[in-house]
Amino acid sequence: MRPPSPPLSVIVLAAGKGTRMKSQRPKVLQPLAGRPLLAHSLRAVRELEPRQTVVVVGHGANAVREALADAAVTWVLQSPQNGTGHAAAVGLAAVPDEGVTLLVTGDTPLIEAATLRALAERAGPQCFALLTCVLADATGYGRIVRNASGEVVKIVEHKDALAAHDAAALATNEINTGIMAAPTAWLRQALSRLTPHNAQGELYLTDVIAMAGVDGLAVVTAQPADAMEVSGVNDKAQLAALERAVQAREAQRLMRSGVTLADPARIDVRGTLECGSDVAIDVGCVFEGVVQLADGVTIGPNCVLRDCRVEAGAVVHAMSHLEGCVVGADARVGPFARLRPGAALGEEVHIGNFVEVKNATLGKGAKANHLAYLGDASVGERVNFGAGSITANYDGANKHRTVIESDVHVGSNCVLVAPVTLGAGATVGGGSTVTKDAPPGALTVARGKQVSIPNWKRPRKGG
Numbered sequence: 205m206r207p208p209s210p211p212l213s214v215i216v217l218a219a220g221k222g223t224r225m226k227s228q229r230p231k232v233l234q235p236l237a238g239r240p241l242l243a244h245s246l247r248a249v250r251e252l253e254p255r256q257t258v259v260v261v262g263h264g265a266n267a268v269r270e271a272l273a274d275a276a277v278t279w280v281l282q283s284p285q286n287g288t289g290h291a292a293a294v295g296l297a298a299v300p301d302e303g304v305t306l307l308v309t310g311d312t313p314l315i316e317a318a319t320l321r322a323l324a325e326r327a328g329p330q331c332f333a334l335l336t337c338v339l340a341d342a343t344g345y346g347r348i349v350r351n352a353s354g355e356v357v358k359i360v361e362h363k364d365a366l367a368a369h370d371a372a373a374l375a376t377n378e379i380n381t382g383i384m385a386a387p388t389a390w391l392r393q394a395l396s397r398l399t400p401h402n403a404q405g406e407l408y409l410t411d412v413i414a415m416a417g418v419d420g421l422a423v424v425t426a427q428p429a430d431a432m433e434v435s436g437v438n439d440k441a442q443l444a445a446l447e448r449a450v451q452a453r454e455a456q457r458l459m460r461s462g463v464t465l466a467d468p469a470r471i472d473v474r475g476t477l478e479c480g481s482d483v484a485i486d487v488g489c490v491f492e493g494v495v496q497l498a499d500g501v502t503i504g505p506n507c508v509l510r511d512c513r514v515e516a517g518a519v520v521h522a523m524s525h526l527e528g529c530v531v532g533a534d535a536r537v538g539p540f541a542r543l544r545p546g547a548a549l550g551e552e553v554h555i556g557n558f559v560e561v562k563n564a565t566l567g568k569g570a571k572a573n574h575l576a577y578l579g580d581a582s583v584g585e586r587v588n589f590g591a592g593s594i595t596a597n598y599d600g601a602n603k604h605r606t607v608i609e610s611d612v613h614v615g616s617n618c619v620l621v622a623p624v625t626l627g628a629g630a631t632v633g634g635g636s637t638v639t640k641d642a643p644p645g646a647l648t649v650a651r652g653k654q655v656s657i658p659n660w661k662r663p664r665k666g667g
C-alpha cells in the first residue's frame with residue numbers, strides 16, 4: 205500500500221500586472237472561452253481537493269476578487285508586486301508548515317488537474333518537483349539548466365540569459381512552466397533568502413531551484429501530456445492562440461458527441477454548450493453562458509445564443525440573436541430575429557425577420573413573421589401578429605402587459621397600447637392604435653376613416 209500523501213496546499217500566483225497585455229484589466233481577468241484566465245486555473249486546482257487554496261492577488265485585487273467571488277479560496281494581497289518569489293512568500297504566510305505546497309501560475313489556463321496531481325505526488329520532505337516542458341520556441345520563458353549528469357541545477361530567466369550573454373541557457377529549450385511543488389517548511393525558509401539581483405530587480409521564485417540542490421533536496425521534473433497545457437498567457441497574441449486551441453478542443457468534443465459542425469474552425473463556445481442528437485451548427489456561431497440544443501435542432505450561420513434552450517426540431521435561421529429565452533419544439537426563428545430575456549416560444553411558433561421578442565410567451569403555432577415587437581406580452585395559440593405591429597409596453601415610467609388571446613389576428617402596423625387585452629378570436633384592422641380592450645370574436649378598427657376627395661388638384665410650383 206502507498207503511504208498517505210502529505211497534506212497539500214495550493215498557492216495560485218495572480219498578482220501580476222500583465223504589462224505585456226497593454227490593458228487596464230488585470231491579466232488574470234482577461235477572458236478565455238468566456239471566462240477569466242484565473243477561473244480556468246482554479247478549475248484544475250479544485251479537482252485536486254487540496255486542504256487549502258490561496259490566491260495571491262495584487263494588481264486589480266478588488267476586481268479579481270469580485271469576478272471570482274464564488275471561488276472557495278483564501279485571498280491574500282501582495283502589494284507591491286515584487287516578483288513571483290515575493291508573491292509565493294506572501295501566499296505562504298497563509299499556509300501551515302506541514303505537508304507540500306503546489307505553486308501554480310494564474311496565467312497557464314489550460315493546465316490539467318491530472319498533471320498537477322502527478323507533480324504534487326512527486327514532491328515530499330526531501331524532494332522538490334518541477335514541471336518543465338520542451339518547446340520549439342522558448343522565447344520569454346525561464347530555461348532549465350542541468351549539469352553533466354542531467355540534474356537540474358538552476359533556472360535562468362530569458363531576460364537574464366540575454367543580459368549575461370548566456371548562450372548555453374539561451375540554447376536550451378526545456379523551460380520552466382512556473383508550476384512546482386515543494387515541502388512547505390523548506391520553501392518558506394528558502395523564499396526568505398531570495399535577493400532581487402537580476403535583470404528585472406524582482407524576487408524570482410525560480411531562484412529557489414538552485415537553493416534546493418544546495419540544501420540537498422532532490423529536484424525531480426515532470427512534463428505535461430501536452431505542451432499546450434503550460435502555455436503562459438502574457439500578451440494578446442498568446443491569448444488569441446490559446447483561445448483557438450480551446451475552441452478547437454471544444455469543437456472536437458462536440459463532433460465526437462455527434463454534432464454536425466459546418467466548420468470546426470468557425471465556432472466559438474464561451475461557456476457550456478449541451479447538444480442532443482442530430483444537432484447541426486452552421487459557421488460563425490457564438491454560444492455564451494449555458495446553451496442547450498435538443499435533438500434535431502439546426503442553427504444557421506452567424507447566430508449568437510446566450511443562456512437559452514432550443515427544443516427538439518427547432519430551426520434558428522441565419523443572423524439571429526437569442527438571449528435568456530426558450531424556443532419551443534419545431535419552432536422557426538429568423539433570419540435576423542432577436543429574442544431577448546424572458547422570451548418563451550411555444551411549439552411551432554414562427555418568429556421571422558426583424559422581429560424582437562422580450563419577456564413574452566407565445567402559444568403553440570403563434571406567428572410574427574416580419575418587422576414586429578412583442579414585449580411584456582402573453583400571446584395565445586395560433587395568433588397571427590402582422591408586419592410592423594408592436595406592443596407599446598412602456599409609458600416612459602412603467603412597463604405594462606399586453607394579453608393577446610388565442611386565434612387573434614392583428615393586422616399590419618398596429619400599436620397595442622398596454623395594458624390592453626385582445627379577446628380570443630378578435631381581429632384588429634391594419635393601422636389601428638388600440639388603447640382599449642378588444643372584445644373576443646369582433647373586428648376592432650381604430651384608425652382615421654378613409655375619405656376620398658374627387659378631382660383633387662395638387663398644388664403647383666410658382667402657381
Ligand code: UD1
Pocket residue numbers: 217218219220221231232260262282284285286287288289290291309310311344345346347359361379380381382407408409410435436437438
Ligand atoms: C514566469 C517564470 C518563468 C516561466 C514562466 C512560465 C519567474 C521569475 N519566471 O515568467 O521562469 O518560464 O513564468 O509562464 O517566476 N505574479 C505575481 N506577483 C508578482 C509577479 C508575478 O503574483 O509580483 C504572478 C503573475 O500574475 C502570473 C505569474 O505570477 O500569474 C507569473 O508571472 P509573469 O510575470 O507572467 O512571469 P513570466 O515572465 O511569465
Ligand code: MG
Pocket residue numbers: 311436437438
Ligand atoms: Mg507569464
